[in-house]
Every structure is written in structure tokens, then in C-alpha cells.
Amino acid sequence: MRKRSGRGSEAHALAERIHSVAIRLLRRLRKTDAVSGLPGPKLSALSVLVFGGPQTLKDLAAAEQVRAPTMSRLVVELAADGLATKTGDKDDRRVVRIAATAKGRALLEAGRARRLDVLTQQIAALSRDERRVLDRAAEILLRLNTDG
Amino acid sequence: MRKRSGRGSEAHALAERIHSVAIRLLRRLRKTDAVSGLPGPKLSALSVLVFGGPQTLKDLAAAEQVRAPTMSRLVVELAADGLATKTGDKDDRRVVRIAATAKGRALLEAGRARRLDVLTQQIAALSRDERRVLDRAAEILLRLNTDG
DNA sequence: GTGTTATTGTTAGCTTTGCTAACTAACTAT
DNA sequence: ATAGTTAGTTAGCAAAGCTAACAATAACAC
16 A cells, blocks of 8 residues: 555545545436436437537547447447448548437437436536536546546 | 526536536546456445445445345455455344455555546646635535435 | 235346457558 | 558457346234
8 A cells, every 4th residue: 555645645535536426426317318218328429429520430439438349339229229320431441430310419419408407407506606616627527537 | 309598508518518527537447447456336335335334235235326136246246255244134134234354445445546546646736726626526516416 | 923015135137338359341651 | 562550340258237026034914
């Protein structure tokens, strides 16, 4: 065990709390998957397609921090459900361009809204100051995730 | 599609960002599981045992927001690794009291530290103000999770 | 007391999502 | 041309979640 003190131990304790909160938050949200009809990872990938535009499989996998075979299967399943399309690239015939369909866009909005409904309402009930704190925290964590 | 405006849409957008950040954070942390030797959910259950003391299976499942059969299996596996023990209750012979072993306690600390090492270092590198924001955010989210 | 109901935990079997290893197809460079 | 690199897929495995069905025990009703 490494010795920790001062800022180190403080950072460690904070890391544990954030870790713990994130686990419980996602477990809670997952319970609504059955209602929304689309599990979290697919919803998340679809979201990247909708908001980030068409992507290659590689980029999509990177954006979702997942390996290529994992994303390959997710995309096959999204395509089977008519939520996304796979199109060969003209210039480089190895790559597959993946895009959300209109049905995918529609389902995304409905699905995400329902999945996040409780959380949305809870957040709406917070004070303006508390929402600002959450907003800034999300920004900071996003930065940490991307810097990697 | 429900119409959203004002505080509603703001809350919805914030909920999406938090959701997204949480997913990516945990995916990132999971990559170190192989190193720590113990996957996230087991580490998390062990943590509850260490910090919350011996528990029945039902309480442990509830604490981890997981169904009984899921926790049952996790506990069997923890016990197989010598990290936890299962003891029959004297008064009510249906219940099983689950406790962390010394080995479990030791591994918990080492494992969690390693799992959270990168995050800890990143947090330590933040400004004091940023750490305060994360701390408050964790507090708020914890409250939302528990109120649920 | 005896029969019914509720609670605790387990077993069996399914699903989803992640991985690595091994492969094909296609592009790049020497 | 030949070698190496890159994009994606396929196959097969493991972890972790679930429901349904069951056994054992406790609690309750009468």
C-alpha cells in the first residue's frame, strides 16, 4: 500500500465517491431500459450517431470507448432493428459508414427521454446553484475522460 | 415527442450529459480491472462489507441495487476466493450473514486504489475549486440516488 | 397445533455486453 | 510484386444482470 496524505488522500477519497456514485446512478437508470425498449449501450451509440453524424465503425467504437468487435455487433443489432444503416465507402472500400435512420432518431429521443425521465425531474427540482454545480462537474469529468 | 422548454429542457440536457459522462467514466475505469484482479461489482460489494460491516444477502443486494440471485452468485465467487465468508444465522436459519475476511479487506484496499489510481491522480491535478465542485456534485447525486 | 402465507436464499437458464484471437479484404509503401 | 498496415467481421469466452421456479424456514390465522 502506498502512503497517502494531504492532497493525495483527499483526491483518493473523492475518486472513490465519484466512482461509487457513478455505479449507483447507472444501475438506477438501467432499470428503465425495459421500458425504453433499448438497452443503454445501444441507446448511447445511437446517440453518438444522431448528434455526431455518420461515423465509421472505428470512430464509433472509439467514441464509445469500446473495441471494434463489440461495436460491430451493436451496429448489426441496431441495423437489424432498422435504427441504423451500414453503407460501404466509395473511396476506401474497407470502411463502413454507419448512420442513424429516421426511426433511430425518433426512438432515440423517446428512449432517452424515458430512461432519463426520473433523473431529469430530480434535476429540475434542484436549486439553480445545484444545477450549476452538476453542470460544471460534468464538464470537468468529461475533460478528464477525454484527456485520458 | 414531449415539448420541453425553460427549466425542463435545461434539466433534460444536463441529465443527458451526466448520464453520458458516467457511462464513459465507468468504461474507462473498467479497463484496469484486469490489473486489480477483481472486477468492479465484486470490488463494490466487498467495499460494502468492509465499510458497512457484515450483512445478510438481501441487505447486500439492496445496498448494491441488485437482485438476490445476482448477489448470491457474487458472494459465492467472493467466498471461493477467500475474500468473504457465509455464516448461518442462529436465530433465523433462513438468513446468511456475509462478512469480509482479512484477505478481502486487504485486497479491497489494494484493488480499489489501483482501479482508481489514474482518476485519483487526475483529480489531484485539478484546482482546489474544481475539486470542490466535484465533491459537491457527488454529494448531490448521492442524495438523488438515495431519495429515488 | 395445523395449515396457509410470506420471506430468504439458491439453482437453472437466458440475455446483454464486453473482451481476445484469428481471419478476410483492401489500402499503402518499398 | 510483395510486405506490412488498417478496417471490419467471426468465433468463442466471461462477467454480470435478469426472471422463473424451487427449498427451507418463519410467521400468522384459526
